[in-house]
């Protein structure tokens with residue numbers, strides 16, 4: 235392998251820049267050329283390439299987003315688009331690819347590898363923490379801290395006005411952000427897609443906390459939760475069935491994807507970036523680098539695409555007990 239391309243694809247996440255930096259510098263370490271691809275898989279089709287050296291990635295370890303930009307490419311879903319991408323890679327004499335992204339990115343990479351036998355290593359970069367085969371994805375820790383900081387602020391108003399706040403957080407179909415940020419922010423209830431609490435149990439529980447002397451409440455709602463999917467409808471239902479509180483809704487939205495990466499995410503991104511290039515140099519391909527029990531591991535891409543990593547449901551008990 236003499237030339238490796240790197241791209242970021244799908245939803246951006248804090249720490250992607252740190253991962254690119256690690257890939258570029260590990261290529262330099264191995265005396266291999268490195269090329270950046272703009273706008274993810276779409277950039278392969280448009281041959282939007284730029285040479286990258288160790289100094290091209292200076293001062294970015296602390297920056298959120300991705301300087302290579304990202305996109306969700308529709309063209310890459312077509313055979314024609316992927317053929318064009320392969321032709322462009324060959325013309326640019328690129329031998330292998332490091333793709334930083336989530337399951338959409340990995341699905342595209344798997345199909346591409348099957349069609350053209352092109353060496354690819356994936357790095358999990360998404361705030362959702364929903365990739366099988368890795369305990370953590372890059373950006374998840376920063377998103378948790380962002381959510382906790384936001385809820386801390388909401389708590390001030392909830393407490394001052396005796397209100398109940400429903401706070402919607404991202405995560406697509408995964409409740410990891412909701413469950414962990416909910417515990418960290420001391421939420422009364424946490425609604426996640428992995429466990430169906432049901433509206434009535436929610437009302438009963440909120441009534442109990444009111445009777446136990448609580449004057450305000452925070453309910454963290456994962457965007458993928460069945461009853462939380464219509465958060466305004468849920469707020470109306472609570473208003474009708476629980477007169478004790480004034481109910482407010484806050485949707486945190488894309489603030490969860492931005493901001494400077496936490497130290498944990500910077501270190502994780504650096505480790506996975508180095509391990510990805512090392513893996514390619516050792517002849518590995520069609521795999522993802524994950525982190526398991528604190529160690530970098532190489533996971534076949536098909537494994538990474540087998541559903542999501544399991545949420546630790548014991549945390550629900552912790553949430554229930556600590557919110558008594």
Ligand code: F6P
Nearest residue numbers: 245336360361362404405406491
């Ligand atoms: O996958 C990351 C994520 O932020 C999800 O949590 C969310 O559902 C989705 O992306 C939002 O996507 P977009 O930025 O395209 O609206």
